[in-house]
Structure formats: structure tokens, C-alpha cells
Amino acid sequence: MRAILRKELADYFTSIRFIILFVLILFASAAGLVAASQGIRGANLPEGFVFLGLFTTSGNVIPSLVTLIILLVPIIGIALGFDAINSERTSGTLSRILSQPVFRDSLINGKFLAGVVALSIMVGTMLLLVSGYGLSMIGVPPTAEEIIRLFIYLFLTIIFGAFWMGLAILFSVLLRRIAASLLISLALWLFFSIFILLVAPAIANALVPAADGSEAEIIRNIELRQMLMRFSPNTLFSEATTALLLPVTVGSLGLITQSQAAYMLPNPLSLGQSLLLIWPHITSLISLSAICFAISYLLFMKQEIRAT
Amino acid sequence: MSEEFAIETQDLTKRYDGVTVVDSLNLHIKESEVFGLLGPNGAGKTTTILMLLGLTEPASGTARVFGFNPTREPLKVKRLVGYLPEKVGFYDNLTARENLAFIAELNNINYAEANSRADEALEAVGLSKEADLTVGKFSRGMKQRLGIADVLIKKPKVVFLDEPTAGLDPKGINQLLDLVANLPKMGTTVVLSSHQLYQVQMVCHSIGILSKGKMVIEGSIDELGREALAGGRYIIQVETVQPTPQLINTIKGIKGVKKVEAKDNILQIGTDSDLRAAISKAVVQNDFPLIQMKVQEFSLDDIYMKYFREG
Secondary structure (H helix, E strand, O other): OHHHHHHHHHHHHHOHHHHHHHHHHHHHHHHHHHHHHHHOOOOOOOOOOOOOHHHHOOOOOOOOHHHHHHHHHHHHHHHHHOOOOHHHHHOOOHHHHHOOOOOHHHHHHHHHHHHHHHHHHHHHHHHHHHHHHHHHHHOOOOOHHHHHHHHHHHHHHHHHHHHHHHHHHHHHHHOOOHHHHHHHHHHHHHHHHHHHHHHHHHHHHHHOOOOOOOHHHHHHHHHHHHHHHOOOHHHHHHHHHHHHHOOOOOOOOOOOOHHHHHHOOOOOOOHHHHHHHHHHHHHHHHHHHHHHHHHHHHHHHHOOOOOO | OOOOEEEEEEEEEEEEOOEEEEEEEOOEEEOOOEEEEEOOOOOOHHHHHHHHHOOOOOOEEEEEEOOEOOOOOHHHHHHHEEEEOOOOOOOOOOEHHHHHHHHHHHOOOOHHHHHHHHHHHHHHOOOHHHOOOEHHHOOHHHHHHHHHHHHHOOOOOEEEEEOOOOOOOHHHHHHHHHHHHHHHHHOOEEEEEEOOHHHHHHHOOEEEEEEOOEEEEEEEHHHHHHHHOOOOOEEEEEEOOOOOHHHHHHHHHOOOEEEEEEEOOEEEEEEOOOOHHHHHHHHHHOOOOOOEEEEEOOOHHHHHHHHHHHO
């Protein structure tokens, strides 16, 4: 498997695709920095969480870095995985590789691992770049807690990317045509990041109409909508991001009425409490990526190499 | 299972979606021979090869490659065999040498050894000059030759070549056949699937003809030729002028002549051996002109066509 991992990584780093993605990442990092430089002064961050503001404050027009990451990481994941297996199949290299004395799963494992490594390098670069430049920009060093939060965030981002890559690999196992696997992955991404914003309220309104405007119904409507939205890994990730990096504004991820909000203390959540809050999100994301990979693994192992 | 065969199958069967593609196939391939697997498109040649490689599981029956079961011990089999698929593909962004080095790495060949073997293999297929070009720039013929190099680099005991000459120009075909013909000298058994009968006849020691997943006939080309023609090993055509029944009877009287058929001025004579001298003498001595005489030897084409007319 080491040979396959090495070759896949070498392929990634020399491919035009990787260079384009890297340029994209540089742009995103730069945009995130600009956004932070515009907005961080007015963000009124409490002491101890100023450094995280680099990642979460948005500028006048430019969205914050975390918003960009929510947008960008699925694309990177899809770009790394969408042709993993079917490109080998169409170019006729699959049967040649599989007739070598290697276990069949080492091919798909090697590809997945190489993708995770490439993904980690990209996300890591992005966070490090922004941290470095940001540090010299704002001059406030990160606290130990902020560093820990950032590392958890990095881990979570890689898991999130791995989910999308796993999904793309799944389609590349399932579909013979590269264009088809790319399109389906992109369509799902579009659905989970944009259409769900339209679909979830529609379903919620249909199931629990809040016509008479009673408080209980409105609450039920909003809670249902939130639950539906959480089917999207993007929502899970974005909520987890907020809890991790913006512990100031979040007391709970659920609904808070105005009367409740009046009693809330504007205290940042402790690290332990933040983690507790997003624990379901983390486990869901991990299990989602594991499920995606497991299905593609099984399908690939069962798929026959047939005479065309 | 006897040990003298490199490859042996017993009632090997494969079905795809209820359609039997390979039907109780019994195959026996000796060590260090070139075996031609013939048959029309869709006869199950590639599927058979895939099963022997352990890439596809048989529905029933067993296969043995040097005593190993490809389904149970695929890695042991894959260590011994090389496979050139029909549509061979390489990583277009890598050079020829890098492609070979990757395969060598997958076979646990160390770096230095892999390099020298890659040079040897590229030399053998005449691609030394193109070793450091990316494969994306290669022509079909060059890729095919690289495919052979790719098979040779692991020094296999058995080589499966699936339609190796498809899409090659005549010169490429000759080079490739030369390469294939030399493999048994190095102790390599070759299984060649093709429907280019002439080429198969040039290099193969024995053949098996598949039709609709069944082995129609298996054996050496010489044997098959004799089997194929019921009238005897030779058919001698004699052209004369208005042969009489008397002449025909005289010819029939020659020892070794099995059958004489007259068609206008041409006599078709089936014999056990080459009796041209005796026949020409008989014709001339009976005052018939001998215009033309030739021996029709059975080629693989005839054998093939005969079995497919029957099938």
C-alpha cells in the first residue's frame, strides 16, 4: 500500500488540479485576512478570544475565513476524489494494477489516505498562513485555549473534507463515467449547502404550519427546520465551527427566545462546554465520512473486473 | 491435480446475470509453451483469463495456476503471472520508466533492481530511447510494447496476453510475435488470446478454440489439422482434361489414397501422405495431361472455419 500511497501523493502534487486548488486556497486565505483586518476592530471580542477573531470576523463585503472554508473544503474534497476509481477503469490501468500482487483494498485505501494527506496539507496551510500573517497584523498572540480550539477545528475540517472526498470516491466506484461522478457529487454539495436552506423551511411549514402564530407552534416550526437542516453535513460543520471558534455568541445551538436571552450571561463558553455542545456534530461527521468510505470500500471489493 | 501442467482448469464456469459466459471449461496448458486461446468475440476468452488471474470469481469449477487456486490464493498467483489486458492503459502523466518502476514497486522489487530490470525490459521491446517520455505521447503500438515490458519486468512464469496484436501495424505485429516466440526459451509459459489466426499459427504450439464459453477443441496445431479433415492429412488437387472413371479408379488403386472426387477437370484426392509423385505418374501413364497439381495443407483458418461451420 505504501507504493500506492506514494504514487498517488506524487500524482496529486504534480497535477494541475492541485495547483489550482492551492491557488484557490491562497486566495481564500488572503480574503479571510482582509475580512478580518476590516472587521476585527468592530467585532468587540472579549479578552482571550481575539486571535480566533481572525478566522471568524467578516469584512464589509468579504465573508469570514470560516465561511469560505465551509464553501471551499467540500470542493477540495470532491476535486480530490471524484475520479479516484473510474479514471483507473477508463484508462485501463485498473486491471493492470489489480493483476499485481497487492491486496485489492490497498488501492482504495491508498487513494483515500493520499487524499486525506493532501487535504490536511491544504487546510493546514490555510490555517497556518492566516495565523502567521494575522499574528503580525493584530499583534495579539493566541492563548493556549485558542490554540487547542484551532487544532480541534483543523481536525474537524479535515474530517469534513474527508466526508466529501469519501462521497466523491463512492460515486467514482459506482459510476463508470468521470463526468457523471463529478456532476452528482457537485449536485449533492449544492443541495446540502444551498437548496436545503430553501427546502427545510418549506417542509417545516408544511408539517407544522405556524398559521395562528402561537408561540408553541412557532417554536416547533423552527425546531423542526433546524433538525432538517442538520441532515446537511454542511450545517453540522458550520454549527460546530461556530461553537468552537465563536464561543462568545453561542450559549446553545438550539432556539433561544428573547425572554431567555435576557437572562443569558455574555460569558464565553469554556472549552469543555463547547466540545460538549458540538459532540454530536463531531461524532456525526466522523461517522458520515466513515460510512461513505466503508460503502465505497465494500462496493469496490465486490465489483468484478469484467471483460467489456 | 497433476503437476506437469502450468495451468489446469476443471469445469470452470462463469455466469454474468444468468448468462453462462464460460461453460465447464477444461483447459490444460503445459509449461513453457505458447498456448493460443481462440474464438470469436464474446466467446469467453477474456473472462477465462480473468478467472485464471483471480480477478473474477468462477461460479463453479476450479482453476490451478502452478498448483495455486487463483480464487483462494490470488496473491500467490499474481506473483507468478503477468497480464497484458486488451485495452492496456498507463498513467499518461508518468514516463515509461516511471510506469514500470511503479509496477516493480508493487511487486516489492527494490529500487536498484527495478531500475536495471526496467532498462532490460525496455531494451527488449525496443523502447530504450523513449524511456523518459511521458506515456501520454506514446502511440498505440508503443503502448502495446510498453505493456509487454510491463509484463516482463516481474519475470513471470506465466504470461497472459489478451489480444496483444489488436491495433498494431504489420511491423509492430511482427516485432511483438518475435518477442512472444522467444518467451518460452526463458521458461515462460504464454497464453495468447486472439482471433488473428495467422499470427497465432506462427507462434503457438497448441491452441484451444472457444465458442460460446465451451471448449470446442484443444490440442497442438498438427493434431488438430489431422482431426479436422476426415479424408486424411493431405488433399491433393490435380488438374487434367476430361478425366474418365477409369483414371479415377486407377488413382483410387494407389496405396494410401482414401478418396477421389472429380469436379469438371479437377480431381480432389485425399491421401494419408504426400503421394504427388505416384499420382502424377498414374495420370501421365494413362495419357492424360497433367496441367497443375498442388497439395492443400490445412491451415488454422480451415480448422477454425470447420468448427464454426459445425457449431
